[in-house]
Amino acid sequence: MSKKLHLDFETFSECDLKDAGVYRFAEHPSTEIMACSYAFDDGPVTLWAPYDNVPLEIRQQVQTLRPDVLLVYGTDCPQDIVSHIKSRGEIRAHNAQFERVVSNGVAGRKLGIPLIEIEQTVCTAAKMSANGLPRSLEMAAAALGTDLKDSGGRISMLQLAKPRKPTKADPSTRWTFENAPEKWVAMLVYNIDDTPAERGIDNAVPDLIASEQEIYHLDQRINSRGVAVDLKAVGDILAVVEEYKRWLASECECLTADYLGDGLKPTQREKISDWVRANGWPALADMQAETIKALCKREEVPECVKQVLRIYSTYNAKAVSKLQAILDAVCADGRLRGMFLFLGAGTGRWSSLIVQLQNLMRPLIDDPEFALECFASRSADFVRMMYPDTDLMKVAGSCIRAVLVAGAGKTFLFPDYVGVELRINAWFWNEETELAVYRAQDAGTGPDSYKLTYCDFFNEDINAIDWKSQEGKLKRQIGKVLCLAFGYEGGVSAGVTMVDTYGVDLNKLADALLPIMPEDARQHAEWMWVHHRKDGVTKEQSMALDGAKYLWRQKRPGIRQGWKDLKTAAGLACEFPNKTFFAGKIAFRVCEYNGRSWLHMRLPSGRDIKYYGPRWIEPKTIVRPKKLDNGYGGVTWVDEEVILPGEFRYFGVDSKTHQWLEMTSYGGQLDADADQGFASDLLRNGMRNAERLGFPIVATVHDELISEVAEERASVEEIERGMLDQPAYTKGLPLAVETKRQPFYWK
Numbered sequence: 233m234s235k236k237l238h239l240d241f242e243t244f245s246e247c248d249l250k251d252a253g254v255y256r257f258a259e260h261p262s263t264e265i266m267a268c269s270y271a272f273d274d275g276p277v278t279l280w281a282p283y284d285n286v287p288l289e290i291r292q293q294v295q296t297l298r299p300d301v302l303l304v305y306g307t308d309c310p311q312d313i314v315s316h317i318k319s320r321g322e323i324r325a326h327n328a329q330f331e332r333v334v335s336n337g338v339a340g341r342k343l344g345i346p347l348i349e350i351e352q353t354v355c356t357a358a359k360m361s362a363n364g365l366p367r368s369l370e371m372a373a374a375a376l377g378t379d380l381k382d383s384g385g386r387i388s389m390l391q392l393a394k395p396r397k398p399t400k401a402d403p404s405t406r407w408t409f410e411n412a413p414e415k416w417v418a419m420l421v422y423n424i425d426d427t428p429a430e431r432g433i434d435n436a437v438p439d440l441i442a443s444e445q446e447i448y449h450l451d452q453r454i455n456s457r458g459v460a461v462d463l464k465a466v467g468d469i470l471a472v473v474e475e476y477k478r479w480l481a482s483e484c485e486c487l488t489a490d491y492l493g494d495g496l497k498p499t500q501r502e503k504i505s506d507w508v509r510a511n512g513w514p515a516l517a518d519m520q521a522e523t524i525k526a527l528c529k530r531e532e533v534p535e536c537v538k539q540v541l542r543i544y545s546t547y548n549a550k551a552v553s554k555l556q557a558i559l560d561a562v563c564a565d566g567r568l569r570g571m572f573l574f575l576g577a578g579t580g581r582w583s584s585l586i587v588q589l590q591n592l593m594r595p596l597i598d599d600p601e602f603a604l605e606c607f608a609s610r611s612a613d614f615v616r617m618m619y620p621d622t623d624l625m626k627v628a629g630s631c632i633r634a635v636l637v638a639g640a641g642k643t644f645l646f647p648d649y650v651g652v653e654l655r656i657n658a659w660f661w662n663e664e665t666e667l668a669v670y671r672a673q674d675a676g677t678g679p680d681s682y683k684l685t686y687c688d689f690f691n692e693d694i695n696a697i698d699w700k701s702q703e704g705k706l707k708r709q710i711g712k713v714l715c716l717a718f719g720y721e722g723g724v725s726a727g728v729t730m731v732d733t734y735g736v737d738l739n740k741l742a743d744a745l746l747p748i749m750p751e752d753a754r755q756h757a758e759w760m761w762v763h764h765r766k767d768g769v770t771k772e773q774s775m776a777l778d779g780a781k782y783l784w785r786q787k788r789p790g791i792r793q794g795w796k797d798l799k800t801a802a803g804l805a806c807e808f809p810n811k812t813f814f815a816g817k818i819a820f821r822v823c824e825y826n827g828r829s830w831l832h833m834r835l836p837s838g839r840d841i842k843y844y845g846p847r848w849i850e851p852k853t854i855v856r857p858k859k860l861d862n863g864y865g866g867v868t869w870v871d872e873e874v875i876l877p878g879e880f881r882y883f884g885v886d887s888k889t890h891q892w893l894e895m896t897s898y899g900g901q902l903d904a905d906a907d908q909g910f911a912s913d914l915l916r917n918g919m920r921n922a923e924r925l926g927f928p929i930v931a932t933v934h935d936e937l938i939s940e941v942a943e944e945r946a947s948v949e950e951i952e953r954g955m956l957d958q959p960a961y962t963k964g965l966p967l968a969v970e971t972k973r974q975p976f977y978w979k
Contacts, residue, residue: 233932235272236354237316238434239325240426241334242267242419244406253561253586255458255569256626258337265339266392267423268517269301270313272436273301277427278302279420282343287409293417296422304358309345317346326369326430326674328355329452329570347471350452356434358448361575363437364842366885368428371892374517375844375883376828378432387423388415392737426802441839444580447916450923451582457930458569461562461657462635462976467557468607469628469635473552475612477537477623487536489562492514498547504540513537526768551593551629558635568636572932578884579841579905580912582688588932592979593629594735596622600634600978603627635976636931645927645948647918647955647971648936655663657719657903659965661790661818670966686711688787689780691748709734710741714855717777718784720907722797724766727777738769742776753779753786795899802902805831806848818906821847833906836961837913841905843897851878911935914958914967921954931977938977946973 235613243249259261268280279294279301286305295303303672304310306768308881317323324330333342334350357367365372373380390413395405407415440448451542475496485495488507496503501519508516512534517523528532543636562568567603568586576583584590597603597619606615612624649672652908659665664947672678681693686707687694698704717730749757785792795814804813805820809829812821819834833844884895919937921928926945931938938953948971955969972978 235321237270237272237321238264238321238427238431239331241265242423242795243333251560253570254333256335256561256563259564261338263339265421269427271425271427273408276302278304279424290413298419301347301424307343310348315344317348319482320352323352324354324356324434326356328353344346345680350449356430358575359437359440360580362440366892373435374763375428376433376436376893378436379428381425381429381645388418389422391415392419411643426536436826446840448574454929455570455572457569459636459930460567460639462873463566465604465635466471466558468610469612469631470555470827472607472612472615473628477547480547487540498544504544508537524544544625546625547883549625552625554587554632554879557586578908581908592632595630596626598630603631632689633977633979638940638975641943642940643973643975644940644941644977645946645951645971645973646936646938647951647969650970652935653907654912655966658789661788661794664787673966674966682708682715683712689714703710710736712778718781723781724774724777738773741814743770745776745921747794749779753782756782784852795903798902799899803848803878806846835910839913841909845883848879849879849881852876853876918955921957922951925950925954927951948973
């Protein structure tokens, strides 16, 4: 069996890694490797400090603190590393992209490290995510109970990684062996501890399956290719934004000024919140974007308060910050690299780095090319004149996709699976009526599913609506919201999220839906309002969404039953390890590896989504107080006996607190995981096919890939055939692809 080289670097650079990303960081001339700890298989750890002048005192202290470690010094790369890399031996690292890219960049070339090929690398961070564990090395080791790092050297490592601020007493711009020997000792020991920690978690969990490791390597090629940036357009937009922000700041200062002094700047968050509370709205809870948005819709909020809150929100808009992020990270050749994190979600989907392409605002303009021409004027007044009904910041945010461009002589193809999650969910649970709608839509013999859903809910004739008009587009958007909100056992909360995401007015939706709501749906909504009231919504809003949820579920009994079956199968698998239990096309089994247990959710593709440390909590009866109206205008409390349903629990990283803790799941969440996981499998198949057919991929966003291809090779029909060429296990699943061909990215 060939050896595995476990490798970890500590680096210095004048370039900020967090802002620049690893590719720009690696090409910066100041970047260097300060320390490299490594080990082959389960052999001894070696520390290589690539300097010829490490003082004896530092060497002795490191050896005393870590007596079992082999120490190597000097600017020549150790021969065992050289030989291993040249023989194409396997290299394992946590976030292996960092070690590979830095080694292949300026820092590695300085030391004579041979070129590391993508196919040589295994990323233990990706392994952790695939096994339902934290990507963080420290958190994964703590969760697994493997070798922990001594975190005492972290501060020293961070200090040595960046330039030092000079002082009168010491004008040097770096921490050196002479002025900070204790920091160097701490950093070197910290680096030593990385390797056994990484090796410990690596040995504790199974490797990626072969097909997943293949996709990891494809992901690394995508990240290495990068996407070209229209740097002039970015500069134009930022110049106009800065001019507009100066105007906003002036307006804010005028509105908040009083006889005691100058007004407030939009950057003064706490002072603005105090001003709002003192000037007509003392009930302001916080300055979160959602809070401000909701307040600005309320009639009782004073207009001056709304104006200040709108200015604050606009000035601090996060969308345009992505433009500066592009400039900070773009490489010397004008391409943006390292934007995607493989297995960023445990279901198998990618997440984004740097520009966060997975989380861009929905464009509010139709013609980005015209918008970029307007920004080229570098006049905020001109842009505002051309877009009188859309705030300048939102116009700028809408253009972010369009500054990502194809190289000279090339164009983009970006095929996207149409409504794939809705289709998969219907297919999972054999909702034949809904599947027939998709098949007819794809064949051109039936209407769009969102249009049909709208007409079904509102009893309108689909042929009587002008779907190209603004009113028609809004009705289709409402249909989309009604399709997406309830598919994973969601109710009012999911509905509120969806109407906000897709720009639907919830009050108008309630006004339209409540008068025509069937009696059984109304009764359900009334009961939910009394017994399971949600904060932050009116009774009418709640009833509209709960009534819509009820109607959606009544028409999809297979999906509704599927949620129950998923929860039951997961619970049975926890109760009876090593036995398989099915829920439709999905299987569950609890398996052990090196004394640790996972619940495996087997998708139709054969890939597993894993949940660490699973267990089932049996249903139980409890007595709890219940508040009742006493009939005299007051309340009384009585004891109520209720049955708490059984729960499936597992350990995971909480999406809000980012802490590792025991979590609970339910049928709808398991359905969402399976649905999104299988959508990822379909995309992976499409990506393999696209690459095989000669369509190099440079990005992937949700259920879409972006290929940069020579103009003469840009065949929409060919790439769509590749995307739709799926394995036999997708039999019966209606799939459709929509592809755009443009020299810039646009959604």
